[in-house]
Amino acid sequence: MRAQPKASHFIDGDYVEDTDGTPFESVYSLTGETIARLHEATPAIIERAMAAAARAQKEWATWAPVARARVLHKAAEIIRERNQALSELETLDTAKPLQETLVADATSGADAIEWFSSIAATMGGSSVPLGGDFVYTVREPLGVCVGIGAWNYPMQIACWKSAPALACGNAMVFKPSEMTPLTALKLAEIYMEAGAPKGLFNVVQGMGRTGAALTTHAATAKVSLTGSVQTGANVFKAAAGGMRHVTMELGGKSPILVFDDADLENAISGAILGNFYSAGQICSNGTRVFVQEGIKDRFLERLAERAATIRMGDPMDPAIHMGPLISKAQHEKVMGYIETGRSEGARLVCGGHVPTIEGFADAPFVAATVFADVTDDMTIAREEIFGPVMSVLTFETEAEAVARANGTPFGLAAGVFTSDVTRAHRVAGALDAGITWINTYNLTPVEAPFGGVKESGFGRENGHAAIEFYSQLKTIHVGLTPVESPY
Ligand code: TXE
Numbered sequence: 001m002r003a004q005p006k007a008s009h010f011i012d013g014d015y016v017e018d019t020d021g022t023p024f025e026s027v028y029s030l031t032g033e034t035i036a037r038l039h040e041a042t043p044a045i046i047e048r049a050m051a052a053a054a055r056a057q058k059e060w061a062t063w064a065p066v067a068r069a070r071v072l073h074k075a076a077e078i079i080r081e082r083n084q085a086l087s088e089l090e091t092l093d094t095a096k097p098l099q100e101t102l103v104a105d106a107t108s109g110a111d112a113i114e115w116f117s118s119i120a121a122t123m124g125g126s127s128v129p130l131g132g133d134f135v136y137t138v139r140e141p142l143g144v145c146v147g148i149g150a151w152n153y154p155m156q157i158a159c160w161k162s163a164p165a166l167a168c169g170n171a172m173v174f175k176p177s178e179m180t181p182l183t184a185l186k187l188a189e190i191y192m193e194a195g196a197p198k199g200l201f202n203v204v205q206g207m208g209r210t211g212a213a214l215t216t217h218a219a220t221a222k223v224s225l226t227g228s229v230q231t232g233a234n235v236f237k238a239a240a241g242g243m244r245h246v247t248m249e250l251g252g253k254s255p256i257l258v259f260d261d262a263d264l265e266n267a268i269s270g271a272i273l274g275n276f277y278s279a280g281q282i283c284s285n286g287t288r289v290f291v292q293e294g295i296k297d298r299f300l301e302r303l304a305e306r307a308a309t310i311r312m313g314d315p316m317d318p319a320i321h322m323g324p325l326i327s328k329a330q331h332e333k334v335m336g337y338i339e340t341g342r343s344e345g346a347r348l349v350c351g352g353h354v355p356t357i358e359g360f361a362d363a364p365f366v367a368a369t370v371f372a373d374v375t376d377d378m379t380i381a382r383e384e385i386f387g388p389v390m391s392v393l394t395f396e397t398e399a400e401a402v403a404r405a406n407g408t409p410f411g412l413a414a415g416v417f418t419s420d421v422t423r424a425h426r427v428a429g430a431l432d433a434g435i436t437w438i439n440t441y442n443l444t445p446v447e448a449p450f451g452g453v454k455e456s457g458f459g460r461e462n463g464h465a466a467i468e469f470y471s472q473l474k475t476i477h478v479g480l481t482p483v484e485s486p487y
Contacts, residue, residue: 001036002028003092003182008038008205009045010188012052013198018042021206026181029095029324030315030363038181040206043213049173050219052199053144057171059197061141065121072117072167074194079110079159079187086186088316090155093180095323096278097315108446109159109187112462115446116167119467123168132481138474141169142245143221145470146214148235150226151179151326152281152386158184161224161247162191162201164466170222173202175214177227179326181205215239222470225249226283228384229410229455236458247459247469249283249451251384252412255405256286256441257427259398260294262417263439268303270415270441271390276310276368277442279322280388281330283456284413286441288374288381289392290401296394300372303392304350307368313357324363325387331364334387338369341380346371346391376404384410398427406432411454415441434460 003026007015021039028035041049060068079086087101094101125137147161154176165172176184184203191201204210208231215223215238222245225235232250239246256274258267274286291299315323325331331354338352351369366387374381374391381391395401405414414433418424428436434452437443444450449465451457459469 001034003035003089005036005182005185009041009049010185010203011045011049011199012202013192016045016048018045021045024178026093026179027327028092029327030360032362035092036182038205041204041210045204046210046213046217049202049204050144050217053171053173053202054219056197056199057141057144060171060200061169065123068167068169069117069121071191071195072113072120072163075190076110076114076117078190078193079106079113083107086155086183089186090183091315093154093182094151094326095315097320097323098318099320100278105153105155108444109156111446112159112163116163119164120167123467125473133477133479135475135477138476139168139467139471140474141471143170144219145170145172145222145224146220147172147174148211148214148223148225148227149174149176149184151177152278152283154180155183155187157226158187160461162187164461164470166196166200168467168470170470171200173204173214175204175206175211178205178207211235212238215244216241220244222246232457245469247451247461248457249461250412250455250457252283252285252410252452252456253288253382253384253408254284254286254410254413254433255288255290255431256415257401257405257417258289258291258295258299259418259420259423260292261419262295263419264295264298264302266439267417268299268306270417271303272306274415274441275390276307276322276388279325279366281326281386282442284435284442286413286415287385287389287391288405289390290395290405291392293394293396300349300370300392303370307350307370310368312355312365312367314360322368322388324360324365328364330386331366334366334385334389337380337383337385337387337389341371341378341389344378344380345373346378346380347373349392351388376407382408398423402427402430409455410452412452412456413437
């Protein structure tokens with residue numbers, strides 16, 4: 001077993017096993033090989049993790065801010081030192097190419113932990129003069145936060161959730177996706193090595209039911225989920241009992257608007273990366289590309305030429321751009337959407353097939369696929385596919401493009417490519433999205449808040465905004481004059 005961890009869970013500073021839990025496997029989708037065998041958390045494991053987190057949180061909250069910051073800063077340094085090994089493990093777990101995991105996964109996690117270390121050191125409240133009495137506010141941790149991850153960016157998600165949580169003085173129990181259980185365990189080791197108190201960051205494994213048990217646990221103050229809209233609705237509802245706080249990073253069907261005056265090559269770069277990076281398995285992908293009539297033909301021609309240069313193959317080969325999908329099930333789902341696109345009348349410009357990759361005949365590859373002549377009512381323009389499938393639609397006027405772009409229950413991200421500076425800002429302002437990029441796409445620096453509107457989510461990760469979702473304000477009113485009592 002190439003990537004077998006010491007045990008399934010990491011609780012109170014160490015690896016823990018409970019073989020009574022339902023066994024499950026992590027599979028490298030390129031080869032179908034089982035890389036690790038684990039056990040789902042039993043109720044006893046969940047109790048141990050929650051108790052450890054509750055105890056550690058109380059201790060952590062008493063630490064001096066600079067001492068907390070030092071731990072986080074050290075953790076970020078260790079992640080960077082181990083980037084090669086962490087990236088290889090992430091590639092095994094997700095089948096994403098090493099070319100990506102080396103620069104986009106653990107490293108962006110390290111960025112988040114480093115950035116939030118400075119927040120840990122500098123966070124404070126405010127004071128409000130009342131002309132005699134005064135009020136001051138204290139920013140307090142929530143307590144034990146539960147993080148639930150998706151399988152597309154396992155390490156990044158674990159870092160993006162734990163960094164603000166720990167910076168604000170909370171502890172975390174994290175459940176990775178059952179498809180990608182491995183890198184979160186490494187992160188737990190790293191936090192301990194960096195000097196965090198035992199139990200501050202714990203990892204428990206399992207399926208949806210483990211996530212559900214954590215969500216409703218009596219000690220849970222907050223749940224942060226990255227996943228599908230349906231799971232988001234389930235978790236939101238469950239968290240409401242007990243009035244637990246939530247952050248929901250859910251799916252999308254984001255639009256990219258390309259106007260006639262756009263820099264064509266730049267717009268194509270945005271569309272290509274916003275559809276084919278990580279084989280299309282990214283929540284903020286711009287899967288509905290609206291192209292203005294005047295440049296439609298040139299856009300499609302160059303897009304197909306450039307898509308043909310994507311090198312598919314063994315994700316461990318640093319020259320490879322695109323690996324297989326996460327699993328056979330996801331492959332089946334994506335190929336099903338491609339079939340639906342064809343049968344509903346979309347025109348295939350490129351891809352649409354399963355490429356034959358020498359030595360990996362059974363791997364779940366999908367060629368980079370572009371459909372043109374897509375209309376708003378087609379299934380491929382409405383539903384999140386989560387694979388390398390781009391839909392190109394055309395439009396005539398700005399108002400029409402904005403209205404159609406907004407015609408979806410999702411609202412995670414959006415892009416606008418134009419050289420007209422006033423239009424760029426006008427359109428960015430009019431699009432229903434938590435994040436809108438102008439003349440670029442899918443950049444998610446830790447400094448910038450990230451999250452969705454409408455059914456794409458609630459709350460924000462990253463940036464100062466994240467603090468609001470991992471802490472609460474206490475108001476303290478200081479009386480300086482005698483209490484005026486009429487009786
Ligand atoms: O996600 P799920 P899956 C979309 C994408 C993909 C589809 C299904 O379209 O094809 O969702 O992926 C845990 N209480 N996205 O099945 O089911 C679960 O164990 C608590 C978009 O992986 O939403 C996992 O850890 N937890 C997305 C996590 O929730 C529960 C990324 C996500 O699982 C639970 C992933 C419950 N009731 C998929 N049920 C994005 N926004 O990037 C499940 N879980």
